Amino acid sequence: MGSTEERPSHGRNPRGGRERVEARLAGRLAELRAENGWSLEELARRTEVSRSTLSRLERAEISPTAAMLNRLCAAYRMTMSQLLAEVEAEPPQLVRADRQVMWRDGEAGFTRRSVSPPHPGLRGEIVEGVLRPGADISYDRPPVPGMEQHIWVLEGALEVTAGDGAHEVGAGDCLRFRLWGRTRFRCAGPGPVRYALMVVLP
Known part of the structure; x- marks a missing residue:
């Protein structure tokens, strides 16, 4: 889920590591749908993502975009970090910079780093986001309504x-x-924008 021009370059997961994370993510998405007792048709209705796309996601044939993953998280009422934490084998209390999970939406020009140590039950989290010039991402709903966000821009606009x-x-x-x-x-400057996002659940 990325391109060679995206930042930051440090802390990249090896290709094999990304493939393992994506395979575990696909499996967890299939488990969540089964736990809720939903058919692919029902999940498609709730997320407005086509049945065929959802099927391919669960088989790890394609990777979700940021907007698509946001819709899935909204359907399951969890943040993206909570979902990604559930595909980690042993959530640690301390996560070193080079072990922080990075997720990329290459099509949209978005790189997301989970800075906070992952845990499925977390109530607050810190995320680093990087948007390349021209990137413009819209989310049609919050994963958890009423969640509080603090956005601190580190570089760019x-x-x-x-x-x-x-x-x-x-x-x-x-x-x-x-x-x-x-x-x-939306990246509002001529160069990339890097920001820290703190999320607090209600």
Whole structure:
């Protein structure tokens, strides 16, 4: 899920490691659907993702985009970090920089690093996001309604739209809001934008 031009270059997982994570993610998505007693048709209805795409995801034939994974997390009422934590064998208390899980949506130009030590029961988490120039990602719903987000831009400029409000957040600025509806993240500068995202569940 990435391209050679995406940042950051440090802490990349080996190709074999990414493939193992993606295979475990596919298996966990299939388990979650079975645990909820949903058919592929029912999950397709809840997520507005086609049945054939969901089937291919669960067989690890394709990788989900950021927007697609957000819809699945919303259906299962969990954050992306909680889902990714469930595919880790032994969630540690301390995670070194070179062991932090990185997930890439190469098509959208988005790199996501899970900074917080993973745990499926976590109530708060820190994520690093990098958007390459021109990247523009929209999410049609929050994974957990009412979750609180703090966005601290470390480099570049980020335009964030939450509900009816749009904010341009520059390096050093921090934006806080509760998330109930649609959101949009757009790289607003000529270079990539890197930011820290803190999520607090209600």
